[in-house]
Amino acid sequence: MSKPFLEVDGLSKVYPDGQGGDLTVFEDIRFALQKGEFVCIIGHSGCGKSTILNVLAGLDEASSGNVVMNGKEVKGPGLERGVVFQNYSLLPWKTALNNIIFAVKARWPKWSKDKVREHSERYLKMVGLDHALNRKPSQLSGGMRQRVSIARAFATQPELLLLDEPFGALDALTRGVIQDELVKIWEETRQTVFMITHDVDEAILLSDRIFLMSNGPNARIAESVQVNLPHPRSRATIFQNPAHHKIRDYLVDFLVNRSGSAQPEQDGTPKVIDPSAGDAAPKPAPAKPDTETETAARAVNA
């Protein structure tokens, strides 16, 4: 196997717990991403997923450990890593098009005005917003805003795209539509994507691998689940594949029964699981469903 594109080595984050002690949110996070992979990370609230993503983005600093991308250590934010935030983070005084132009100009400062505009318009068209170029974010629906935000991230053609629960604030119907669009764009661009989600079905639809995090504090990335489903995928047909059920059952079982106790391999890397090849949850699972956890609830309701 060639040297991975992104290597995360022994990341941990420690906060003061407000009572004089320390709180370790997550520790010894180790994983690697290959170029062109789409990886989702799932875990209950409070396990530090967003912090991990912000460390990858360079917006936050880990207490220990390091991140190496393309052989260079990640220090601070950079244009080679694009971020889509849950709350869209569009600049409200700029139109949809100008929000994208803002990013494209930052990426390629030497481009001519026409080239910047043409490039930006192309990406807005890709998310189906060519009719809303000149509208301000306040005049767009939540779904349309997130489309602009996704277009902005893709338009800068980063080497690594970080999505922080991008569809978390959207209603189920809109979410489905944009998921399909994301699948389409990803098939075209084959970006390397690292995405946080709370939605098991979304993770299966989009990713090649799914990282499962154990509960915080002291959360770990315990398992890495292979999603062996053929591309291109679509929401309407993906569940017809028998492997889909196996993967889904495995994920839900992890989130409901095992997220409190799961541990990675001895060397700290996540256990590699391939449910479609028959890997199943270790039995007997402790029969004590964690009813408080929103992820499990959503996963089961979905």
Place this chain on the structure above:
Amino acid sequence: MASLNVRAALLSISFLILALGLWEMSTQPPAATQATSEYELLMGISGQESRVPPPSAVIKVAWAELSNPFYDAGANDKGIGIQLAYSVYRVLTGYLAAMAIALPLGFLIGMSPLMYKALNPYIQVLRPISPLAWMPLALFIIQDSDASAIFVIFICSIWPMLLNTAFGVANVRSDWVNVARTHELNPFKTAITVILPAAAPTILTGMRISIGIAWLVIVAAEMLVGGTGIGYYVWNEWNNLDLSSVIFSILMIGVVGMLLDLALGKAQKLVEYKE
């Protein structure tokens, strides 16, 4: 039913007529019950003289002044337009100078918690000082009454602009700053393309408060330094015991103040955004 605007306008006009009517009636000279004595006439103490002038007299003055606002007949006799222009000129000069200092300094304080903590005590002490209290010091140091008036405007309009700029800059949503960071904008570009437009509504609010205060203060400042300006004009007419002119110039101060505020209000509209 007429629209709200029409009804409001009708009501406004009725209030005006009512107020002017009451004013006119209450300032009528009492019917002479006995002939004014020759002595009273000579001394100018017949009742009529010490009354507030009725609106009809004020309107007469206004008509005369406004039909020739820019005449200049020597140091103590200039048209209302010239006097107002002097005041507006002083206000704008002091105001622009304050802007030139307050905006960059506000950015610095807003972006750097260190500078905020270091400078905040001075701002808190200097801010509540009545701008006119600076006048003697300004006159002594600058040795020029006109420049001293401008300095007083400068010192009174700097605080709201400075504090609002610092507040607006410090409270720009971290998401937007993160957008700038992930796009590798340098601090200067971040300040210009993200923080300035994000904080602009708050900054403009400070500027609007400042222009209001500056216009309040210029009248008092010009009463002190004298020579020209609407404040001097009011005081001069008081010394002339021409109350009709005093009332007329009070109204003009109000009108110009309103126009200055309207202009800033328009500017505020331009930079507003909805989230």
